[in-house]
Amino acid sequence: MPVRSERRADGIRVVTVDAPPVNALTVQGWFDLAAALDEASADAQTRVVVLRAEGRGFNAGVDIKEMQSTDGFAALVGANRGCFAAFKAVYECAVPVIGAVHGFCLGGGVGLVGNCDVVVASEDASFGVPEVKQGALGAATHMARLVPQHLMRTLYFTARTITAAELVQHGSVYAVVPREQLDETALELAADIADKDPRVIRAAKAALNGIDPVDVNKSYRFEQGFTFELNLLGVSDELRDGFVGRDR
Template sequence: MTQNGTVQLEITGKRADVILTRPQARNAVNLPMCEDLIEAFEQIATQPEVGVVVLRSQGPVFCAGADMKERKGHDEAWVMMRRRTAFRAYEMIGACTRPVIAQVQGALVGSGGEIAMSCDFIVASQDATFRFPEPQWGTVGATQRLQRVVGVARAKELLYTGRIMDAQEASRIGLITTLTEADKLAQTVDDTAAQILNAPPLCVQLTKHCIDAGYRTDLNSGITIELAAIDRMLSESDWRGTIERFDARIGSGQKAARS
């Protein structure tokens, strides 16, 4: 376990948990949190045994957005430095070679959305709410990731109005991939992480790479990316053993069906 000032990293076996630990400030994002997120994902990158990452938070609120109070007494150069550090933190989350699940409860606001959308997907409780109030707060943010997740028109409407969106709507528009009851959130994430860990880790990592790289290019180039991944899989993994184990499972299932 590694405890930074605002972020806690726990590695248990093949799973890493990155935990926002500013519940007294509703996990609002400040400069130290950005720096601690960068450090946590740098540490994960050095741990080859980790196969899945869960990004979650302490307390009833996932993240209340940027800590606007920390800007008092600072000039424009500091604000730009702070924003660049935040983007670096989001980039580190998104660049993680292992699947990253965002576990969201309570309010998710502004920068909290940037953190969650930098993960591979979001599992949220039914009591979660989502708000992107950057223009309403006199700033600019979430203009790039949000439109890529929910579409251009929807992103504009959410950002222009700064309205609160409930979890059901967030699920309908694709911001949330899995919606669950509040008291089942942790178990749902645990089950999802366990399912990911059942797959050969190299295949999962290559799948993530192919999707992320392919999203940024055309179909033919994406197929080239996938073929390169398949070539690496054939040269570096026990793919013959995987086929044998698959055949054994199918055989066992057929026997059970006949008995």
């Protein structure tokens, strides 16, 4: 299973993504991740979630190889729906979600992290939305929660990445630590949250979402509409074929 979920005795639930080689999730993988977070949200014993990953990096987005090896648009539609479900599950989780990021955090990874309540990262972590290189759009909604508007646009148009150390300056990453201290740091922060009255914390999460100035679900779906247009025009397929070809 590419997604594991374990609730500890102290109420901290650790959700781990482990989909070698780069944690690029298949359609089913995105829905599995959404289900794990929905389960955490519905569990009254869960006080806080730590979302982490094994392997070389946190998340490399959707599995483009799966998309290009599937006839028609079923994989494209599935990936879009799966990403939407997973991002939504992070944002709407009834308890705070802490993203523990190491290595690369790309595309769908930014979608997850941008919707987290708190982000901690290792010194080697970098964040980016390379969608324009694969003929897609998406996660600008979530990158805009990590950096100011003009920087988000620059990163989006150029497909460049930004380091965790740079994000600390914008206040979107809470702490940057050596890789070997990442899980410990995330769990220490989670324990601090788990120590509070869960009734208050759940109310606080609902209140903060309620005063959020951006409807992240609606704005991300708006972005996805342009991705479908680019696919119907054949642009996305051409660029994804090039990406898969380079990886052979």
